Amino acid sequence: MKLTLRVWRQKDTRAPGAMEEYDVDGVSPDMSFLEMLDTLNERLTLEGADPVAFDHDCREGICGACSLVINGDAHGRERTTACQLHMRSFRDGDTIDVEPWRAAAFPVVRDLVVDRSAFDRIIQAGGYVSVPTGAAPEAHATPVPKAAADLAFEHAECIGCGACVAACPNGSAMLFTSAKVNHLNVLPQGAPERETRVLDMVAQMDAEGFGGCTLTGECATACPKGIPLMSITSMNKEWLRANRKVSRN
Numbered sequence: 083m084k085l086t087l088r089v090w091r092q093k094d095t096r097a098p099g100a101m102e103e104y105d106v107d108g109v110s111p112d113m114s115f116l117e118m119l120d121t122l123n124e125r126l127t128l129e130g131a132d133p134v135a136f137d138h139d140c141r142e143g144i145c146g147a148c149s150l151v152i153n154g155d156a157h158g159r160e161r162t163t164a165c166q167l168h169m170r171s172f173r174d175g176d177t178i179d180v181e182p183w184r185a186a187a188f189p190v191v192r193d194l195v196v197d198r199s200a201f202d203r204i205i206q207a208g209g210y211v212s213v214p215t216g217a218a219p220e221a222h223a224t225p226v227p228k229a230a231a232d233l234a235f236e237h238a239e240c241i242g243c244g245a246c247v248a249a250c251p252n253g254s255a256m257l258f259t260s261a262k263v264n265h266l267n268v269l270p271q272g273a274p275e276r277e278t279r280v281l282d283m284v285a286q287m288d289a290e291g292f293g294g295c296t297l298t299g300e301c302a303t304a305c306p307k308g309i310p311l312m313s314i315t316s317m318n319k320e321w322l323r324a325n326r327k328v329s330r331n
């Protein structure tokens with residue numbers, strides 16, 4: 083396959099960026115999107131030009147690092163990550179636009195790489211459980227109802243890629259934050275911090291400059307792991323409950 087790529091190039095956070103055009107030849111339909119970018123970078127390096135900076139780690143749809151907007155869509159397609167998107171999804175001769183996540187809370191570091199440390203700070207605000215020190219407890223010491231375990235697992239699938247933020251017209255991180263809050267709040271192990279977790283994580287989310295949720299639902303559509311929109315409703319319920327409890331005490 084022969085493709086034309088229009089790639090966002092930006093030296094650093096402060097420099098102005100622009101789309102630059104590259105022809106890429108010899109692309110196999112079996113290559114992943116990132117392998118196709120590797121092919122371009124190999125050529126740029128041999129020519130003495132700057133390779134395109136992009137984030138990646140596992141290349142297996144697990145780590146959430148590969149944050150690319152492809153032809154206007156986060157990860158290029160619903161229910162996938164850019165590393166799991168294969169070139170057979172495109173046609174010979176296609177022109178493809180590749181951009182970084184676009185959100186005020188995710189500043190561009192270089193080319194297609196954005197700073198997603200805002201997500202780390204949201205996790206630090208409450209994405210943990212208190213555990214007693216000492217010997218490891220017996221595995222069944224704390225019974226977890228099956229429904230709660232299933233719900234926790236559903237939310238734990240969030241890989242923190244940021245596609246929800248990139249897809250949202252408001253740049254909202256409600257889907258990400260709700261996945262992380264609900265994952266622990268539904269479990270008995272998460273009960274000691276149940277109120278502080280939701281209050282602190284939502285406060286941190288707001289402090290990071292993410293936009294508000296207006297329920298457009300783009301986040302849930304773009305999410306490669308299918309975190310449902312109802313997750314936001316559950317977090318709002320938790321937040322109201324926590325506020326009532328805190329104001330009563």
Ligand code: FES
Nearest residue numbers: 141145146148165
């Ligand atoms: S590189 Fe890890 S999810 Fe794509």
